[in-house]
Amino acid sequence: MTISGFLRRFTYLLIFLLCLSVQEAYSQYTVSGFVVDSLNNQALPSAWLGNERQGHVSTNDYGYFSINSPEGELNLTVSFLGYKKKKISLHVESNMTLNIKMSPHSNELKEVVVIGASSNFGKNSLESNIINIEQIKQMPYMFGEVDLIKSIQFQPGVKTIGEGTSSMYIRGGSSDQNLIMINDMPLYNISHMMGLVSVFNPDAIQSIRFYKSAAPANYAGRISGILDVRQHEGNFNFHEIKGGLSLLGLRASAQGPLIKGAKTAYFLSTRASWINWFVEPEQEFIPGYVDINIGLTHIIDEKSRIQLYSYAGRDWVESDMGFDNQWGNTAVNLKYQRVLKPKLFSDFSLIGSSYSNTYQTEDSIRHVFWKTGVSDLSFKANVEYSHTNSNSISVGLASTIHDFTPGESQSKNTSIPSSNAVELGTYIQCQWAWLDRYFVSAGLHWSCFANYGQATWYDSSNGRVRENERGIYHYNNYLQPRLSVSMKMGKKNLVSARCGRMAQNVMVLDNSQLGYTSLESWFPSNPNIKPMVANNFSVSWGHTLLERFTLELASYYKRVENQPDFVDKAQLIGNPNAELEIRQGSSISYGIETSISKEVGILFGDISYTWSRSINHIPSLQSEKYPSNFDMPHEIKVNLGLKASSSWQFSLYWIYSTGRPFTPPVSYMIIEGRGIPVYAEKNTGRFPNYHRLDVSAKWLPKSKDERFRQSIALSVYNLYARSNPMSYNFTFTGFYGQEPQPSISQYAMTSFFPNITYEFSF
Numbered sequence: 001m002t003i004s005g006f007l008r009r010f011t012y013l014l015i016f017l018l019c020l021s022v023q024e025a026y027s028q029y030t031v032s033g034f035v036v037d038s039l040n041n042q043a044l045p046s047a048w049l050g051n052e053r054q055g056h057v058s059t060n061d062y063g064y065f066s067i068n069s070p071e072g073e074l075n076l077t078v079s080f081l082g083y084k085k086k087k088i089s090l091h092v093e094s095n096m097t098l099n100i101k102m103s104p105h106s107n108e109l110k111e112v113v114v115i116g117a118s119s120n121f122g123k124n125s126l127e128s129n130i131i132n133i134e135q136i137k138q139m140p141y142m143f144g145e146v147d148l149i150k151s152i153q154f155q156p157g158v159k160t161i162g163e164g165t166s167s168m169y170i171r172g173g174s175s176d177q178n179l180i181m182i183n184d185m186p187l188y189n190i191s192h193m194m195g196l197v198s199v200f201n202p203d204a205i206q207s208i209r210f211y212k213s214a215a216p217a218n219y220a221g222r223i224s225g226i227l228d229v230r231q232h233e234g235n236f237n238f239h240e241i242k243g244g245l246s247l248l249g250l251r252a253s254a255q256g257p258l259i260k261g262a263k264t265a266y267f268l269s270t271r272a273s274w275i276n277w278f279v280e281p282e283q284e285f286i287p288g289y290v291d292i293n294i295g296l297t298h299i300i301d302e303k304s305r306i307q308l309y310s311y312a313g314r315d316w317v318e319s320d321m322g323f324d325n326q327w328g329n330t331a332v333n334l335k336y337q338r339v340l341k342p343k344l345f346s347d348f349s350l351i352g353s354s355y356s357n358t359y360q361t362e363d364s365i366r367h368v369f370w371k372t373g374v375s376d377l378s379f380k381a382n383v384e385y386s387h388t389n390s391n392s393i394s395v396g397l398a399s400t401i402h403d404f405t406p407g408e409s410q411s412k413n414t415s416i417p418s419s420n421a422v423e424l425g426t427y428i429q430c431q432w433a434w435l436d437r438y439f440v441s442a443g444l445h446w447s448c449f450a451n452y453g454q455a456t457w458y459d460s461s462n463g464r465v466r467e468n469e470r471g472i473y474h475y476n477n478y479l480q481p482r483l484s485v486s487m488k489m490g491k492k493n494l495v496s497a498r499c500g501r502m503a504q505n506v507m508v509l510d511n512s513q514l515g516y517t518s519l520e521s522w523f524p525s526n527p528n529i530k531p532m533v534a535n536n537f538s539v540s541w542g543h544t545l546l547e548r549f550t551l552e553l554a555s556y557y558k559r560v561e562n563q564p565d566f567v568d569k570a571q572l573i574g575n576p577n578a579e580l581e582i583r584q585g586s587s588i589s590y591g592i593e594t595s596i597s598k599e600v601g602i603l604f605g606d607i608s609y610t611w612s613r614s615i616n617h618i619p620s621l622q623s624e625k626y627p628s629n630f631d632m633p634h635e636i637k638v639n640l641g642l643k644a645s646s647s648w649q650f651s652l653y654w655i656y657s658t659g660r661p662f663t664p665p666v667s668y669m670i671i672e673g674r675g676i677p678v679y680a681e682k683n684t685g686r687f688p689n690y691h692r693l694d695v696s697a698k699w700l701p702k703s704k705d706e707r708f709r710q711s712i713a714l715s716v717y718n719l720y721a722r723s724n725p726m727s728y729n730f731t732f733t734g735f736y737g738q739e740p741q742p743s744i745s746q747y748a749m750t751s752f753f754p755n756i757t758y759e760f761s762f
Helices: 003-021 148-153
Strands: 029-037 048-051 055-058 064-069 072-079 086-092 100-102 128-132 179-182 205-211 226-231 240-246 249-257 264-273 286-301 304-318 323-341 344-362 367-388 391-408 419-434 438-452 455-459 464-468 472-489 493-504 506-509 521-524 532-545 549-566 582-598 603-617 634-643 648-657 665-671 674-679 690-699 709-717 725-733 741-748 753-761
Touching: 029 086, 048 064, 055 064, 064 072, 064 367, 086 100, 148 205, 249 286, 367 521, 391 506, 391 521, 419 521
Parallel strands: 029 100, 179 226
Antiparallel strands: 029 064, 048 055, 048 072, 072 086, 128 205, 205 226, 240 249, 240 753, 249 264, 264 286, 286 304, 304 323, 323 344, 344 367, 367 391, 391 419, 419 438, 438 472, 455 464, 472 493, 493 532, 506 521, 532 549, 549 582, 582 603, 603 634, 634 648, 648 690, 665 674, 690 709, 709 753, 725 741
């Protein structure tokens, strides 16, 4: 079937679902409101409520729900991960507003996550997850704290190519193909401490949505994974303080009402490394970081609220030899939410974000300066309409102005020209459930990306340099359909299928072998570089065993058009024509993921195996197909936890995977006494197979004051000290007058890293 044929059939399906959605619901009243935490009044997204007769609904990202009921008695069951189930009986004789308060109950953690539960029907699987931060806290501590990105890396289909890195390679996609946001604010670099720690403070996170492929139509701009993180709104009832201290850093957070009894709450958290406080740079490269999360929520009335969120982070690596590298994200989001009608919810956002990276080195001979970055200004509007308990429609639009600085040096002759672009998008998403057994989610996203403003570029079609002074000089637009179908087979089986088309107009200039680098340059599609377009297809099956185990199997296929890669040893820094080092072709990724998990009981965790391939075909680089940089066919992950008592918890994580590809030299030439390596086909070599074991133990001493909690965790990264190489460097050595001889240097992170962490809250 051609793409045009698929789009035509998809449009027919969407029209059919929309026709179903506009049927009138006679003699129905609406019960609507928010589901919140009873202790702090914070909204609970993705809570489940309903019954078998009226059907089931879940709260949106802001805790709002709308459920239809005929006149008479309405019995609701409400549940949310980590909270006590709640049963409510109402007599409905008109539209009602109902705010539901849920009580935390740690003993019920994960017990509401079962195949067939309507709250997660078609949502929690190997394809996508709604993750609660309490789940992450059960996982092994790494480098002093539980880490969101490290926990995502535990999942099958998510690969990493280096020790300690925060990069994620999801189902054959590169790290820049992932859309990562916190409260709708984009993050362009998610690494602290050169990848040892991510930018997500665990004390600031409330909820996480994660999609591996074919995400709903409200997400756009990337062609691989989606990570949508929401931070705390703030405690409306009382003040709360949390903190932690480890060998690498310290963190603290506070939240509470600005004025007791008022309708305004704040949230504030900060982290900082402190190894740099005690170690002078001298000849070593010493990293450091600091970040801050801010949240402010004001409830205007029962139907509307306004929120302000902000994130700022900064990293640096320096030495006394004149080396200095600093980078970081800064973002702010002003959000307004309003219940227009009981069935109609809206939210509007004005978002500003900036990512910058500066690198400089200076000695008595030379001074090198390099700056990259991207700044965005966005407006987003979304409206959700809950027509019936089994059908809802979402529509929205977004506009973003991009300002790119791909590379700026002290000289215009060695700088990559800056550029501007505007990105527009609109979407419609329809969700439909039938008989509490079938679930269909269909959506369509339209995007337009336009380059504008002053620009100079090399026209490869005629070999001339072209210039533009103002106005739009290049644009593209794409229709991106998304479809997800799930079917519950009995009480123990769930089958799902997904497909979707996604386009990406921003990408990274980076040819490093390392799993981590801060020297990437973001740049837009333009007359020379086409946008990447991916077609995703996947199927999955889940089965519940003995009421406690879940067996899952998933298979996927993805084809990417206009896949970029670089010529061998491409020079990107200080090269004003760096984009001419890029070649484009296609890539395919496919694989099978299996997992068995146990989510309740004394012993819990999961074991997974993934077989996958990621193959590039770029004829202008070489005629034959070759493995991508993150093609690692076999991967086994074991993630286990043991709750030995109410005071002691143990966990371990073990990974084994095929070594990633790289391009080794096949020979070398001697030119003017210097050894020059000669390379043949790309990625013909592989690193050694990767494996390591991490363990941690956590002690939670009892306290007489129930509000005061503390814990001490001892963790060891890479327990058996496996030396996994991060990269190879091929050089030539020899005495004066002798022929240089090739030599290989291996770079590896410290092979054994113990840590101790103290955490508290009151």
